[in-house]
Amino acid sequence: MSSIPKQNMKASLNERDGFQVWWRLLRPHTLTAAFVPVFIGSMLAALEGSIHLGLFTAMLIASILIQAATNMFNEYFDYVRGLDNENSVGIGGAIVRDGISPKVVKSLAYSFLGVATLLGFYICSSSSWWIAVIGLISMLFGYLYTGGPSPIAYTPFGELTAGLFMGTVIIGISYYIQTLSISWDVIIISIPAAIFIGAILLSNNIRDRVGDAENGRKTLAILFGHQGSIRFLMTVFILAYSLTLIMILVGMLPLWSIITFLSLMKAIKAVRGFVGEKQPLEMMPAMKATAQTNTVYGILLGLSLLIHLYIPLTL
Template structure:
């Protein structure tokens, strides 16, 4: 692990030693995909009634832990299957570049799942035990994304799965545990968030397209090709913003939600960042911009709901 090429890659990615090794393992740029839906779902509930702060905190921590564990499973199983090496971009690199034992990463992921399960027990006890069933299914899919004999990440369904579970399902659960009800508007309003979450995976697969194809994956980026996948990314962004405007016009979202359009700048930057690029390292900034688009959009959407609560318009 101390070879010159390995050190050169670590330098190119500005990877440092010490605690940053474990921080990278979490893939922090993806953790906003766990924060955003919990925040949005809770703010939707806040408009209807007062919220339980401890439920919100428990749900947020459980969601982040599950996302981090999913990232670790990804790191572990991609290494076991030979997909990751010391030159792979976009991974934590704790195994292939930092020399952390694969079993350590696996056990850490399982530990995060167990802590999330304990938090889930509290959430169910305070709200409803039906949440336990949904939580177990969500955790199972988090594992099966890269684990198991037929990993979802190797198929064209990775983006849809991630968007559905990390977008719609988490928003729905976050709303339900506060109100003990669910309605169609909450599900519909979750669609743009689900699109942005799925787009993070699409951007990741665009960057890794060549290597993934060589290793037998059949992701959307591989099926569409580079240019087609970048066009798809731009189309998904456009759809998310158009839906947001439709929801505002139909009063499903407040007029305050127009502030989400400020995230459009990052979305455009992400698409342009992939255009005409071929090397994974040079596409890394576009990947980061995609994640930031989700973060900014989701945060502003939640803030717009909070503004409607305290400064209602219409």
């Protein structure tokens, strides 16, 4: 990519100074990936007649903090490794464009993990201390995602890791702390949400494919190529919606969950948005639509469970 003056790049990305600098550092478009699983897991627990608002709130805040910290570690380690520069698209840009000290970004990430840990103590004391083990493993993988000698984000396993820990694991924990139990139904129901979360990362890697390949990464987008990655994104979307429909038909999900298909338009927009585009900036709308697919699907799924709690509706 040709060099673009820093201020011109900030203008192209519509980036503002002040509070906006710190807000961008959080990468807010990714934070719904933390909210959605907590909401789904908690609503599944509500169907079992068990919901504790204090635990729900603590889990929600802790999940968001861990996601934000992961984003900050991503920003820090990509800068340290020389992968990000002032022309990079899709990053917070706090270090390379806004001049925030890398040490400040790393310290803020550790602070967020510290607060999440304190909330974890409350959650564990109110449910089970086994949650602490799972929580520590999740935070470790959040760090190893872009930190450590072999960052997961630079391998073909980034999407799987993100979907597993930010989807299935968080849904399972959110359900367990409310009911002190877990079932295969909960794990299976979590799969489409996990797929959509992994799709967010896939869309990010499609956008960054060329630059990532130049820097030695081996993501799925690089292995599949641009067209292959778009086909794979479409395939995982089809899989997620197919699983949802099957779960409705077999009674694992209530009939109300059919409303999740309202998110299908966002998924179609995401796939179409990548077709024929080559420049990272041009693919930003498609990536945004992918994140919105996860958000809309997850919120609608959670709402369908809540509605079913008061107005039961099955086939």
